[in-house]
Amino acid sequence: MPPDVQLRLIREIPPLHKAEIHMPGYGVQYDFVCPTQLSPSLQVKSTQGLFLAGQINGTTGYEEAAAQGLWAGVNAGRRALSKPPVALSRTESYIGVLIDDLVSRGVTEPYRMFTSRAEFRTSLRPDNADLRLTLKGFELGCVSSSRHQEAVRVKNSLQDALAALQALSLSTTSWKRKIPDVHVSEAKSNMLSGIEMLQYKDVSFQVLASIFPEALLPFVEFSQRLKIEAVYRPHCESNKREIQRIQKEENMSLPEDIDYLSLPVSLSKEVREVLDRARPSTLGAATRLEGITPAAVVSLFNYVYFAEKRKRTSHGNQRRQKEGREEELCASLPQ
Ligand SMILES: Cc1cc2nc3c(=O)[nH]c(=O)nc-3n(C[C@H](O)[C@H](O)[C@H](O)COP(=O)(O)OP(=O)(O)OC[C@H]3O[C@@H](n4cnc5c(N)ncnc54)[C@H](O)[C@@H]3O)c2cc1C
Incomplete structure (x- = not known):
């Protein structure tokens, strides 16, 4: 912003109407x-x-x-x-x-x-950075062997702990008896694993370890990591499904008359403007636009997919109504 505009702007603030600027703000260009x-x-x-x-x-x-x-x-x-x-x-x-x-x-x-x-931000978390990158870093020669050994120990222990949690498969009634304070949803399937129980807000790994000490106590040092892993697991899986679906629907047409600026979905102003300027013809083309985030593509996909579905349903209803009226008319005609 030019210095004279900055000064005018500052002086718009009533108590600063006589302010002087000794060092104006500047843009960094490179x-x-x-x-x-x-x-x-x-x-x-x-x-x-x-x-x-x-x-x-x-x-x-x-x-x-x-x-x-x-x-x-x-x-x-x-x-x-x-x-x-x-x-x-x-x-x-x-x-x-x-x-x-x-x-x-x-x-x-x-x-x-x-x-x-x-795309996979629910699985790119600080808590699992060692599992994702430390072993690779060691192969590349930028991780020390002591850190590598620790990462391997953690990885194996977490795998064993998750297997132990998965193996704890009990009916909802049994879980309710064991942890009466937690409201176990009946809507869930009849059998629940330890991982699914850990997804409940009030169930900690320590609680499960106190009920099944033999199976779980050896892993209690990883309580927090296991809780995070369990809570994120369904999100990561649905995230993965969503992305696979979008990759499959690359050729989905985007309506020509779509008004990106007022679309009733969660899109940032920048994303709306990019889409409005480029007006991509397919979902794949939208994905490749600079400034379009995977989260924006998911919102766009869901909007277009459900809008099309609603349109098809309403056309179907109209057709059925029309056919119904014609049948009534035929039935009322003298034989
Ligand atoms: C005022 C300001 C505030 C910022 N605040 C933040 C912030 O809060 N958070 C944030 O994440 N980012 C911030 N940034 C951005 C961030 O500082 C830069 O993006 C980042 O430091 C770039 O790092 P770099 O190593 O690429 O370049 P630089 O840090 O610029 O390093 C380039 C180096 O190369 C040297 N060099 C240049 N030419 C030659 C040459 N011919 N021979 C030898 N050496 C040379 C330079 O002297 C410099 O030391 C800020 C930037 C500015 C200007």
């Missing part, structure tokens, strides 16, 4: 390399051996810069050792999402790593 010129290893496609990371790739932010620095460093090191480049996938890390967005879509404004950019 040049960047179009990141679609990079490969997923962050190496410049046209200049082998040159790796770029950080703000120069069109991002902004400390973590964004650090994440790319780490990945470019890993790959530069591998190249120096004549090893093939490595990439992280979108399903296993935010670094994977960040780099994939940069190199495949490019940027039109400084890129920030929002969680909404990740």
Whole structure:
């Protein structure tokens, strides 16, 4: 904003009508390399051996810069050792999402790593970062062997603990007898596993371990992680189903007359504007637009899918009503 406009704006505030500005606010501008010129290893496609990371790739932010620095460093090191480049996938890390967005879509404004950019954000959590990345980091030579050993121990213990919880399969009546304070829903299936019980707000792993000490006490140090895993599990599964469905419905047509600016769904103003400008013809085309997050695609898909379904149902009803009226008319005609 130009300094004179800043001054006018500040002086709009009644007690500041005589204020002076000693140092006006300023915008930070910088040049960047179009990141679609990079490969997923962050190496410049046209200049082998040159790796770029950080703000120069069109991002902004400390973590964004650090994440790319780490990945470019890993790959530069591998190249120096004549090893093939490595990439992280979108399903296993935010670094994977960040780099994939940069190199495949490019940027039109400084890129920030929002969680909404990740399709599988319910499984990309800080509590399970070691399971997702530490073992891989060890293979790449950037994790110490003591940390690796600990990650392996944790991974195996969590797997065993989840198997033990899954094996605790009791009827809802038995669970009610064992944990009377918790309202176990009758609507759920008749048999519930320990993992399903852990999804109840008032059921902690410690409570289950006190009821089944032999099976669960060995894992009590992971109580919090197991609770988080159990609570997130149904969300992760439905998230996965949603994304698979969207991938299958790539060719779904988006109505030409759709008014993105007033669509009654949860979409940010920026997303609405991008869709309104580009007016993609299919869901797949919308997915590939820069600035369109996976969360936005899910909202759009649900809206169009259910709107079409409602339309089909109402057409069906109208047709049936018409057929009904015709039948009545035929029946009333003299034979
Ligand atoms: C005022 C301000 C506030 C910010 N606040 C935040 C915030 O709160 N949170 C956040 O996440 N981000 C913030 N950012 C953004 C964040 O600082 C940057 O996106 C991030 O630091 C970029 O890191 P980088 O390593 O890519 O680049 P830089 O940190 O700019 O590092 C580039 C380095 O290269 C050096 N260099 C340049 N040319 C040469 C050369 N020819 N030879 C050798 N060295 C060279 C520079 O001196 C610099 O040290 C802020 C930025 C600004 C300007």
